[in-house]
Amino acid sequence: MTISVNGRALPLKVDARTSLLDLVRDRLALFGTKKGCDHGQCGACTVHVNGRRVASCLTLAAKVNGQNVTTIEGLSDGVTLHPMQQAFIDHDALQCGYCTPGQIMAAVACVAEGHATSREQIREYMSGNICRCGAYVGIVTAIEEAASKMRAS
Incomplete structure (x- = not known):
């Protein structure tokens, strides 16, 4: 293959x-x-x-x-982080970091699918990604910020 x-x-x-x-x-x-x-x-x-x-x-x-x-x-170009990766750092959207790669990949897809127009919608479309540390507030905030940057570019 x-x-x-x-x-x-x-x-x-x-x-x-x-x-x-x-x-x-x-x-x-x-x-x-x-x-x-x-x-x-x-x-x-x-x-x-x-x-x-x-x-x-x-x-x-x-x-x-x-x-x-x-x-x-x-996701990154090797030098500059993807806007979602940077937003997760900027908003402390992680604690232990184990779920973070999956959260970021799902968040990028959530924005691309057009499901990041409200906090409620983000929570719904990210519900399949579990954070055992409970960093959900930072995750949603990071997605909101990155979504606006991703739409602008």
Whole structure:
């Protein structure tokens, strides 16, 4: 199979049972995507496939053959952080940081989907991403700020 990960085309041989999460972490050494519950219930493993957010723990790697996958490592340009990444830092939208990559990936998708027009809407469309530390106030505020910057650019 061939997939594009963070803009880089990769020809790979993959066992049919391998999850996208395991491919990204174990084979490609992109450790930003976290393994949380491994049941699609926490959102720690959120990545984008062709611009749509997915739970990579529930997605078979073989299903993304020929598609574009973006992980947290692919959001920045290597020098400048993505506006969502910067907003999470600016608003202390994290505590332990374990859920943060998945939260950021879901937040970018939330804005791109047009679901970041109010605090209530943000909370609803981010509800699949769990923060065990309870940093939700900072997360919502960060998304509000980044959404306006993302819309402006």
